Amino acid sequence: MDLASLETLVLFLCLTQANGLGLLSNFLDLISFFLTAGVKLQNNRTNSERRKYDVLIVGAGIAGLSAAEYLIKNGVTKVAILEAKSRIGGRVHTKFINGNPLEIGAQWIHGAHEANIVYNIAVENGLANGTCETLKGPTFLSNGKEVDKSLVNKLFEEIESFENLESNDSLEVNLENEFKNISQKFQPNDRDMMKKVFNFYKIQTMFDEGDELDKLSARSDYKSYPCDLDIYGGLNKLVKLIANRVGESRIFKQHEVLNIDYSKNQVLIKVKNGKTIKHFQAKFAISTVSLGFLKANSASLFTPKLPERKLIAINHLVFGRGVKIFLFYNKPFWKRNQLLKLKLAISNEDYVKGKKEWIHRVAYFEEMTDCPNVLLTTVFGDVAEEVELMNKSEINEKLTNLLRNYTNNIDLLKADKIITSKWTIDRFVLGTYSVPGISSDREDFETISEPLPNSDFPKLLFAGEATSRTHYSTLHGSRESGIREAIRIIDRIKATNAI
Structure with a gap:
């Protein structure tokens, strides 16, 4: 109990004595007071204290889950994913109708090819449907x-x-x-x-x-692979496969990120969970939010604001509708x-x-x-x-x-x-997938992927299909980008003994 609560308790006892209340009444009221004060103090402590991690990942889509999976596999285990929605998967969203899967979002593995990192996972786990679209x-x-x-x-x-x-x-x-x-x-x-x-x-x-x-x-640097494939039983199987390797305890659903402050030595992230505001901090943070969300919210999402070069690249690219x-x-x-x-x-x-x-x-x-x-x-x-x-x-x-x-x-x-589907009006997505706009430069995807404050001192990193120059708009582009940023963090840790 803090000093203010103790002073309130003393005042409470004095008033009850002055009013001639009975001992039993005093005793019951005192218990009630302690219980209420204890709950309030616990809530205040929970809300204000910072949850500390080595790496925080914003978004539990394929990019975010893949980054977490790779980090954990390579010994960086103090990792958490902050997901705004009540489900994981991002733009992968499988609904089941009479037990049959229906893909509300992403539909296929784009390319039955050994160079496709997602196709390889599907084959290894018996998920790849052999029929091409x-x-x-x-x-x-x-x-x-x-x-x-x-x-x-x-x-x-x-x-x-x-x-x-x-x-x-x-x-x-x-x-x-x-x-x-x-x-x-x-x-x-x-x-x-x-x-x-x-x-x-x-x-x-x-x-x-x-x-x-x-x-x-x-103009495009996109590299395609032949044959678009379904996943047996729905793409959610792929999501669950990766998520199980991350672990449920590391994924915080219904945790909407309000601000990512990378101005200090560590990254501070402000989160809304229901009506509760929470605070997280980490040595590194990876943003995997959609290009549509970046276009609409970058001004309020980041402190300090993103560099002009990155904002221009975000504006150049088109996020489909x-x-x-x-x-x-x-x-x-x-x-x-x-x-x-x-x-x-x-x-x-x-x-x-x-x-x-x-x-x-x-x-x-x-x-x-x-x-x-x-x-x-x-x-x-x-x-x-x-x-x-x-x-x-x-x-x-x-x-x-x-x-x-x-x-x-x-x-x-x-x-x-x-x-x-509702992707265009979904406030956490605001569209479908990324593609070069008529005013785009070839480097725009890479510019969005550049870490901040710079590549020598990566603190805030960026992943997601909109950061892939050659595989944008695809599942494998998303997964590759998450692993790319995980490797960047691991390399930084090895170079500096940061963890």
Whole structure:
């Protein structure tokens, strides 16, 4: 008990004696007082004392979990992860519908290749699905007529063989220039139809890249691996696998980081846990927050503020905007593997309308491998947030009408249920994944990854897919970045005996 509490106790006893209260009453009140004072003192102590660690990691996504796992494996065990949400995984979020996994966030391992660090984990643990994601499936015009498969396949083959030369243009301009060359390889009477199929491809590219193509740079150092794979039983299995190696006691969920102060010898982190403010400190801190969160909150998140060079890089990169829409049918109108990926050939007029009318940014309906009664579609770009905020019944009605037109089936019933992702309006994410913007420099990803105050004295470090120049927007890019920063810390510890 502190001095103030003791003085209050003495005053309390004097007053009760002066008022002639009985001894029993005094005794019971005294017990109550001590219990209340003790709880208050304990709460005050808990809230004000700093929890001390060697390394604090902000965010329990793949990057944060991977950093912690690597540190612990290499002997740096006094590690904690501060996660704002009530779940771990970051943009990996698997929901289960009737026991079947549905990926609300990240969908695939991008590349069945031994150079892919996440693919290797999946293979070692029997999680890698051997089936590659493809564009297989019929392609329909808006009048319900199917486009000749041989023409569609020829177009996609031509696109795949296109060499993306250095260009200062936007991805939109770059692709349109590409089509001008490709279209000459088709008969004149097929070119208009092929342009509609190409518009599907452009909207598919919005999904791949994350946003409106006129906002994105055609220049990129991204290194791709062939074949996108699912995880057996959902990507959450990968998250749990890594998290189990970290240990539940090291992960603090519902701990929202309010400020990271790296101005002193150690990093001080202010955290909100419910209504309680907590304080943590560490020799090193790794921020793995999303690029979207950095764009919106960097001014208040860091003390001192981030260097201008880093802020410019954050501003240059685009953090994609997109929404997944899942349509559930009690009685599917298709047979298993009949649709696969039903592609919509879209007119130039509708493509332009898509900037303002979200329904024209819908370009496919895809069967879900693990959920046979579910179709997936996506909307990316300027209209994505609108869809996230829309009434589900309105979404259902518009998508059903679109399907009726393209399948020429006016009797097609509405979906029985709609689920949409909410990444663009999620205040801890504010988007999907990172990609070079039209004003980006090649070094922007690396600039964001630079530790502070500098690489010789790394105190505040940065990880996440937005810090990977060659593997941004991917799971393996996230994991690589977390391990990269863990190695940086370990090297610093070895050089200085900091721990």
